[in-house]
Amino acid sequence: MLAKKGVNPPSFRKTGTTIVGLVFQYGVILGADTRATEGPIVCDKNCEKIHYMAPNIYCCGAGTAADTEAVTDMVSSQLQLHRYHTGRESRVVTALTLLKRHLFNYQGYVSAALVLGGVDVTGPHLHTIYPHGSTDTLPFATMGSGSLAAMAVFESKYKEGLTRNEGIKLVTEAICSGIFNDLGSGSNVDVCVITKGGKEYLRNHLQPNPRTYTNSKGYSFPKKTEVLLTKIIPLKEKVEIIEGGDAMEE
Amino acid sequence: MPKQQANWSPYDNNGGSCVAIAGADYCVIAADTRMSTGYNILTRDYSKICKLADKCVMASSGFQADVKALQKHLAARHLIYQHQHNKQMSCPAMAQLLSNTLYYKRFFPYYSFNVLGGLDNEGKGCVFTYDAVGSYEKVGYSSQGSGSTLIMPFLDNQLKSPSPLLLPVQDAVTPLAEAEAVDLVKTVFASASERDIYTGDKLEIVVINADGIRREYMDLRKD
Numbered sequence: 001m002l003a004k005k006g007v008n009p010p011s012f013r014k015t016g017t018t019i020v021g022l023v024f025q026y027g028v029i030l031g032a033d034t035r036a037t038e039g040p041i042v043c044d045k046n047c048e049k050i051h052y053m054a055p056n057i058y059c060c061g062a063g064t065a066a067d068t069e070a071v072t073d074m075v076s077s078q079l080q081l082h083r084y085h086t087g088r089e090s091r092v093v094t095a096l097t098l099l100k101r102h103l104f105n106y107q108g109y110v111s112a113a114l115v116l117g118g119v120d121v122t123g124p125h126l127h128t129i130y131p132h133g134s135t136d137t138l139p140f141a142t143m144g145s146g147s148l149a150a151m152a153v154f155e156s157k158y159k160e161g162l163t164r165n166e167g168i169k170l171v172t173e174a175i176c177s178g179i180f181n182d183l184g185s186g187s188n189v190d191v192c193v194i195t196k197g198g199k200e201y202l203r204n205h206l207q208p209n210p211r212t213y214t215n216s217k218g219y220s221f222p223k224k225t226e227v228l229l230t231k232i233i234p235l236k237e238k239v240e241i242i243e244g245g246d247a248m249e250e
Numbered sequence: 251m252p253k254q255q256a257n258w259s260p261y262d263n264n265g266g267s268c269v270a271i272a273g274a275d276y277c278v279i280a281a282d283t284r285m286s287t288g289y290n291i292l293t294r295d296y297s298k299i300c301k302l303a304d305k306c307v308m309a310s311s312g313f314q315a316d317v318k319a320l321q322k323h324l325a326a327r328h329l330i331y332q333h334q335h336n337k338q339m340s341c342p343a344m345a346q347l348l349s350n351t352l353y354y355k356r357f358f359p360y361y362s363f364n365v366l367g368g369l370d371n372e373g374k375g376c377v378f379t380y381d382a383v384g385s386y387e388k389v390g391y392s393s394q395g396s397g398s399t400l401i402m403p404f405l406d407n408q409l410k411s412p413s414p415l416l417l418p419v420q421d422a423v424t425p426l427a428e429a430e431a432v433d434l435v436k437t438v439f440a441s442a443s444e445r446d447i448y449t450g451d452k453l454e455i456v457v458i459n460a461d462g463i464r465r466e467y468m469d470l471r472k473d
Contacts, residue, residue, distance in 0.1 A: 016289070016447075035473070037447060040396060040446060040447050040448060041400075041445055041446060041447075042444065042445045042446070042447060045444065145289050179473045180472055181291060182289055182290070183286060183288075183289045183290070183291065183447040183448065184289050184447065185473070186471075186473030187473060209471050209472070209473045211440060211444065211471075212440045212443065212468070212469055212470050212471055213437060213440035213468065214440070215433055215437045219437070226416060228415060228416070
């Protein structure tokens with residue numbers, strides 16, 4: 001309706017990243033690629049996109065890196081204070097509510113798209129949180145510019161009640177799909193498995209992109225600038241030194 | 251009601267990088283084989299290098315539809331030249347033809363960033379570098395495309411480009427051997443693929459020397 005009046009909906013840019021999460025038999029598994037981009041340039045080939053929230057809750061972040069770091073750190077601190085206050089283990093819905101309230105308050109200006117997953121007394125949970133503050137509760141989820149490539153894999157191969165190894169394999173396949181088919185994602189696969197018993201953070205679980213060529217002899221970098229002219233001008237002659245002037249006023 | 255802006259563009263950028271290095275008796279021209287649009291890959295196996303004449307090869311990055319049209323135009327003009335002069339066009343002659351062809355479309359340009367490489371009439375390597383509207387210059391080496399900002403400073407450092415302030419004017423053709431130049435090109439593309447998202451998949455290297463034209467491939471990062 002608004003489009004008829006000439007107001008186009010704002011176009012949004014899914015920034016370079018592939019992040020995923022799925023629920024398996026004993027808990028949740030989160031996955032992420034490790035490429036950080038500034039436009040067309042890779043600024044970090046091995047960054048960490050799976051953030052700690054609580055001992056039993058982790059959160060993958062896509063969007064502006066500063067925003068995802070800041071918002072997950074902030075809610076992680078809030079959860080710790082809440083744990084001290086209540087004397088109980090944190091629940092995923094608590095993290096969810098804290099995050100979505102913050103993002104909604106900033107009306108989408110905090111550009112963080114998150115996949116939140118964890119296991120608490122109520123069971124395993126997986127949620128997606130959008131920059132404007134809306135949330136979904138899903139059995140499997142993907143976010144970021146590579147989300148379509150990853151979701152294609154999930155939609156083909158996901159089923160309920162996956163085992164741990166099946167789950168890790170599927171998450172890895174989905175992230176690899178993003179890494180190879182989306183230019184905004186790349187480098188390595190990070191995986192995090194969360195169960196009732198505890199968590200397993202598999203940093204660089206897969207490294208399918210080694211450097212393709214290294215010269216055996218290496219390169220030397222001699223001094224390059226040619227000397228065009230050598231002239232020494234003593235500076236003291238250019239300055240008149242007056243002895244015994246007034247000391248500066250305090 | 252805010253004024254509606256036109257949002258259709260006749261151009262697209264298919265990404266990629268090209269490089270050419272001139273040697274004393276050879277010329278190396280190389281380009282990656284990735285063709286992309288936005289954040290998607292269209293194909294991992296597209297050649298950006300085109301043989302225009304016996305001793306003259308062009309590599310182009312930018313909008314591949316315009317590149318293809320430009321290559322066809324130059325090939326047709328070369329055929330006419332051969333009919334009229336009963337010989338192949340020399341590399342410096344083709345260089346000027348390319349410049350004129352590009353400037354002809356000064357007000358609706360070919361979105362094509364070219365680098366021409368080959369041997370001149372004496373068998374010495376020569377490289378010409380262009381902008382989108384035909385400004386060109388004979389140089390010892392050059393790079394164009396999305397990775398050129400990453401590649402060019404390294405080539406400047408390694409290929410000892412003499413200062414233009416020094417007199418007499420020195421030729422920038424490198425004294426390196428052919429194998430060393432090919433090695434340099436491989437290193438340069440491996441590095442560019444690490445940091446430029448539009449460069450990768452496979453590297454195509456073409457070497458022109460007195461024996462003829464040789465083609466070589468190397469795998470690059472596919473992410």
